[in-house]
Amino acid sequence: MVGTTETAASTRLATxxxxxxxxxxxxxxxxxxxxxxxxxxxxxxxxxxxLMQDYAHRDSALEIVETDGGYSLQLRQTYKxxxxxxxxxxxxxxxxxxxxxxALKGPIAQTDLVELRGSGAYQHVHDLIDQGFVQRRRQSTGxxxxxQVTNQFYQYFEIDQLPKI
Numbered sequence: 001m002v003g004t005t006e007t008a009a010s011t012r013l014a015t016x017x018x019x020x021x022x023x024x025x026x027x028x029x030x031x032x033x034x035x036x037x038x039x040x041x042x043x044x045x046x047x048x049x050x051l052m053q054d055y056a057h058r059d060s061a062l063e064i065v066e067t068d069g070g071y072s073l074q075l076r077q078t079y080k081x082x083x084x085x086x087x088x089x090x091x092x093x094x095x096x097x098x099x100x101x102x103a104l105k106g107p108i109a110q111t112d113l114v115e116l117r118g119s120g121a122y123q124h125v126h127d128l129i130d131q132g133f134v135q136r137r138r139q140s141t142g143x144x145x146x147x148q149v150t151n152q153f154y155q156y157f158e159i160d161q162l163p164k165i
Contacts, residue, residue, distance in 0.1 A: 013039055013047040014054070018073065025151045027069035091131070098124035099149070102134055107148035109139065
């Protein structure tokens with residue numbers, strides 16, 4: 001009976017970790033998973049192995065993988081070609097350059113971004129917010145906003161992290 005209880009407990013932890021990976025939508029280190037799941041490191045490792053094996057044996061479009069940035073719930077490579085068809089993104093060259101500037105310099109004050117990219121950056125930021133690639137927050141001092149890329153940016157462009165400049 002003890003074995004059944006242990007299996008049920010690890011399954012629940014695996015399910016909790018699955019939910020965490022789904023909700024965070026970005027690679028997470030084992031330390032972060034332990035923090036979010038409020039569990040022991042060894043238990044988290046065991047649950048991750050169980051979860052990875054479970055996904056490996058499922059006929060599923062999703063998989064759990066370990067990357068340089070941590071563990072991630074993601075679409076299997078086989079299905080990634082569908083993303084552009086089903087979730088097309090229409091980003092003009094100017095907006096794409098603004099997005100690149102935000103990704104590389106961000107978080108960046110919107111006024112600094114406009115100095116860097118020109119007044120068209122205001123519209124680019126608005127469009128990029130609508131598409132979910134950028135978020136904007138009011139600065140505590142002054143009237144300007146700080147803009148930065150979102151988790152969706154990392155997922156869509158399949159980037160674990162940006163290079164340090």
